[in-house]
Amino acid sequence: MTILTNKADKIDRLAELTQSSETVAGSSLWREAFRRMRSSKMAIIGAAIIAAFVLVAIVGPMLAPHGPTAQNWRSEVFPNQGKFVGMRGENWFGLDHLGRDMFSRWLVGARQTLLVGVVSMLIGLIVGALVGVLSGAAATLGGKVGRRVDTVIMRFTDIMLSLPSLLLAVSIAAVLGQSLTTVMIAVGVVQIPIFARLLRGSMLVQGGADYVLAAKAVGIRRKRIVLTQILPNSLSPVIVQATLSLATAIIEAAALSYLGLGNPDPAVPEWGVMLSQAQRFFDNEPMMAAYPAIGIIITALGFTLLGESMREALDPKLRG
Amino acid sequence: MSLLELDDVKVHFPVKKGLFFDRTVGHVYAVDGVSLSIEAGQTYGLVGESGCGKTTLGRAVLRLNDITDGGVVFDGTDLAKLPGEEMRAFRRRLQMVFQDPLGSLNPRQNIESILSEGMAAHGIGKDQTERREKIKAILAKVGLPSNALSRYPHEFSGGQRQRIGIARALVLEPDVIICDEPVSALDVSVQAQVINLLEELQESLGLTYLVIAHDLAVVRHISDVIGVMYLGGLVEEAPSDALYAGPRHPYTKALMSAVPVPDPEVEDRRERILLHGDLPSPANPPTGCRFHTRCPWVQETKCATERPPLLDTGDGHKVACHFTAEIEAGTVKQTLATGIEAVTGTETVAAEAVETAEGETPAGKPAAAGAPAEEPATVPAQADADATEQTEGSPKA
Ligand SMILES: Nc1ncnc2c1ncn2[C@@H]1O[C@H](COP(=O)(O)OP(=O)(O)O)[C@@H](O)[C@H]1O
Ligand code: SF4
Ligand SMILES: [Mg+2]
Numbered sequence A: 001m002t003i004l005t006n007k008a009d010k011i012d013r014l015a016e017l018t019q020s021s022e023t024v025a026g027s028s029l030w031r032e033a034f035r036r037m038r039s040s041k042m043a044i045i046g047a048a049i050i051a052a053f054v055l056v057a058i059v060g061p062m063l064a065p066h067g068p069t070a071q072n073w074r075s076e077v078f079p080n081q082g083k084f085v086g087m088r089g090e091n092w093f094g095l096d097h098l099g100r101d102m103f104s105r106w107l108v109g110a111r112q113t114l115l116v117g118v119v120s121m122l123i124g125l126i127v128g129a130l131v132g133v134l135s136g137a138a139a140t141l142g143g144k145v146g147r148r149v150d151t152v153i154m155r156f157t158d159i160m161l162s163l164p165s166l167l168l169a170v171s172i173a174a175v176l177g178q179s180l181t182t183v184m185i186a187v188g189v190v191q192i193p194i195f196a197r198l199l200r201g202s203m204l205v206q207g208g209a210d211y212v213l214a215a216k217a218v219g220i221r222r223k224r225i226v227l228t229q230i231l232p233n234s235l236s237p238v239i240v241q242a243t244l245s246l247a248t249a250i251i252e253a254a255a256l257s258y259l260g261l262g263n264p265d266p267a268v269p270e271w272g273v274m275l276s277q278a279q280r281f282f283d284n285e286p287m288m289a290a291y292p293a294i295g296i297i298i299t300a301l302g303f304t305l306l307g308e309s310m311r312e313a314l315d316p317k318l319r320g
Numbered sequence B: 001m002s003l004l005e006l007d008d009v010k011v012h013f014p015v016k017k018g019l020f021f022d023r024t025v026g027h028v029y030a031v032d033g034v035s036l037s038i039e040a041g042q043t044y045g046l047v048g049e050s051g052c053g054k055t056t057l058g059r060a061v062l063r064l065n066d067i068t069d070g071g072v073v074f075d076g077t078d079l080a081k082l083p084g085e086e087m088r089a090f091r092r093r094l095q096m097v098f099q100d101p102l103g104s105l106n107p108r109q110n111i112e113s114i115l116s117e118g119m120a121a122h123g124i125g126k127d128q129t130e131r132r133e134k135i136k137a138i139l140a141k142v143g144l145p146s147n148a149l150s151r152y153p154h155e156f157s158g159g160q161r162q163r164i165g166i167a168r169a170l171v172l173e174p175d176v177i178i179c180d181e182p183v184s185a186l187d188v189s190v191q192a193q194v195i196n197l198l199e200e201l202q203e204s205l206g207l208t209y210l211v212i213a214h215d216l217a218v219v220r221h222i223s224d225v226i227g228v229m230y231l232g233g234l235v236e237e238a239p240s241d242a243l244y245a246g247p248r249h250p251y252t253k254a255l256m257s258a259v260p261v262p263d264p265e266v267e268d269r270r271e272r273i274l275l276h277g278d279l280p281s282p283a284n285p286p287t288g289c290r291f292h293t294r295c296p297w298v299q300e301t302k303c304a305t306e307r308p309p310l311l312d313t314g315d316g317h318k319v320a321c322h323f324t325a326e327i328e329a330g331t332v333k334q335t336l337a338t339g340i341e342a343v344t345g346t347e348t349v350a351a352e353a354v355e356t357a358e359g360e361t362p363a364g365k366p367a368a369a370g371a372p373a374e375e376p377a378t379v380p381a382q383a384d385a386d387a388t389e390q391t392e393g394s395p396k397a
Helices: A002-015 A027-038 A041-063 A102-141 A143-162 A165-176 A180-207 A210-217 A222-233 A236-258 A271-281 A287-314 B054-061 B084-090 B111-121 B128-141 B146-150 B158-170 B188-205 B216-220 B240-245 B250-257 B264-269 B324-329 B350-360 B381-393
Strands: B004-017 B023-038 B043-047 B069-074 B094-097 B176-180 B208-213 B225-230 B233-239
Touching (some): A002 A236, A041 A102, A041 A287, A102 A180, A102 A222, A102 A236, A102 A271, A102 A287, A165 A180, A165 A236, A180 A222, A236 A287, B004 B054, B023 B054, B023 B069, B023 B233, B043 B216, B054 B094, B054 B176, B094 B158, B111 B128, B111 B158, B128 B146, B128 B158, B188 B208, B216 B225, B225 B250, B233 B240, B233 B250
Parallel strands (some): B043 B208, B176 B208
Antiparallel strands (some): B004 B023, B004 B069, B225 B233
């Protein structure tokens, strides 16, 4: 139960982020948050890491000095005998166990990792937001029946939240079979209840705001109120969560690949797969694991730093 | 017949608990049987301390809260039982101005959008051009520049935002406007401006107001009739002048004693009636007279067992107290102190307390002297601070 309450509490706190009415609001809320973020080291470092990562992911594969799957130096590497080739002028990150250029693989892997992260996050965001809007709309304007619908949906998401996310992802991946799509779906599904609960909570907070009451008082129809008043004002926490989710998605995708549930085609490099392959040779050539691992850690850190600093910048309680 | 009549209106909020499906475990009796009527073109002032149910009552009239029981008859139609869509149509004629001017404006909508949305919902104006012309005229009426149209709420000052809130109500050409503490969030310097604006608008447009406030000073000048609320019910209602000239309910007396008087001589003689304890929870209201836990005149009979109805004591001065006449005539004794001891916690009978206070407290003397002589020297620091404040208002020898 503690897992459930911790996770749920964290989401609920995020949902209440933009609740306070005495602060600057709306478009100026983000403008103000942006101003605060510009003077935050955390935000700048996070943004710089993300920028570098995205740049590598986009142009990296084009700049890769060698083919990522070409076993050009197969004859120089003897993994059975523990003979590897480390950093050298021709191969900056050395060679892997099949004599492929690690640097080129790393660059191409960055793109795969970004793709997996973004797609999984989007799966979670889109489905979660739909569920959240449904639940939030039912709760705010559906009367008694709506509140029941909302309760059922929320209990279901609570149950999903209470399961350890990796366990859930592994179960889904096991059902769907081994592939890159599987990883993205599994990681995305884990994010669904988070986005659903967050958006619904945020909508409830906004739904109780005076301006919503005022819209009702001037006679605007309830559906219109939800779409034009409540929803646009409920999105800030979701944007923050989307950023934070990129970090967890990348880590979880890597974990699934590491567990062997990812892309079965070892020819397509992805940081999680690379890490998984490297573990067998960890005793002889730890650097083979270090490159993808560092890539994963640093990008996850970048998204977390940016997400957390956004959260802080938007939090009226922390505003000076 | 009055334009707006409330008949025994009750708003009880269910308190929910439960793991899967919520179970009702109790109720908050926010409004518990309020009847009042407002004449066309008049202003009804509703006062009471915060948490007594004023906002809930105001919102119930527009059905922004569900009405648990009772009737809200507006111009011959009972709104309480109206189906949703018909109620929505009626909202054009009953409008509301909110307490928090910024919070009641959508931060993402510009002023034109905020003001025209309601008009569109009620089919006022054929197109946006026509609506814009009308909005401009209303903006001028409430004292806002017409370039306000394309700006956003956060770009305005508090007073201007409240003017926008008033304009939002006015564009629908309502008959009744419910003003829920319209100035309590504003700087004192602009409060009067907004109150004056409301008054001017009433004159030029023939509006009917229900003005809610938590202190008597705000509603005094604009109200024709004032109702005093305590814990979900009306305890006194009278024409404004009559209420100020002679409050009859013990609670109103206490409330009135807190209002400063402009005349310095009267102000000096002003005797503050301080009440014991805090406002009880509306989830668990006292039996009988809701005020009996704090009433300085509480009697052993009736007060704790029978709820006093709001009865006319002559000239439309209505009071909900079993002992109105006796208190007036002085035939029942005050049973709880109303001086500083009410706050420090001594249970001395008031008459003695006043003597003590007069004897021992030269005006302006430090706090500790404010406590009665019998009081042990362990008066908490907080009480000391209170005492200083109250010494200033207490009678001077
Ligand atoms: N939606 C609600 N659910 C439960 N209790 C409420 C709700 N709205 C108000 N209350 C309670 O009803 C009482 C009266 O509130 P309110 O009408 O806002 O008082 P006032 O406007 O006089 O300060 C308060 O105790 C408040 O906590
Ligand atoms: S009925 Fe009793 S308790 Fe209530 S106000 Fe009158 S004297 Fe006080
Ligand atoms: Mg209120």
